[in-house]
Amino acid sequence: MNIKKQLETIKDYYSPKIIGEVNDVFIKLVKIQGNKVPWHHHKNEDELFLIIKGELLFEIENQEAFTMKEGDLFIVKKGINHKVSSKKECHLMLIENKSALHTGNVINEITKPIKNQMK
Template sequence: MDYKAINLKEKFSKFSDHWFPRVVAEVNGYQFKVAKLKDDFVWHDHKDTDEVFLVVHRSMSIEFGDETVDLNEGEMFVVPKGVKHKPFAQEECHGLFLEPRGVVNTGESGGELKAENNVWI
């Protein structure tokens, strides 16, 4: 057991790419991931799991067809499983995510923003 605190700012300082979620902690079969977000992600859903967004720095939005949820620092949102959504950030945003181990960032949509899975930082 590693008795070291996980410092989110330090984790964010270690990479600069966008939309690539990196694992910082695992709790039971779930993974906390950090990612920097900028501009548009792809429309996608996750058929088998809800997904948590927690904004650590700046702000982002999640589009759902007719509705848009704006998330500022210290705000979170749960996207229910099977619900199509498109994350978006005007300025680079730092986000913390929670998903079961193995979830692919783009769901089944794929594309060039599909990231390698289970990459720890």
């Protein structure tokens, strides 16, 4: 599988696409641009972010925000309130437990059920 070719099939921002499964986790690709991801947390799951293209502003409650760039990887531990945004188009890989909602404990306009994230 070629990640860049998989990303070409994603037309909408904030619409994760599951490209694989390993044990109890999904491997997802997503494109974002803007500030629509709400503050949220995952009560029982850690979440891995890998930046493939662009830059991602990462905010964690009660901590200083930081910018992730192409090739950067960050793991958010369960229960940590966080949000992400990007001024320009950003491509990223997410590795999340199958039980995790991509917007965590918050349901809003960008929340997609798992069935809508399948290839």
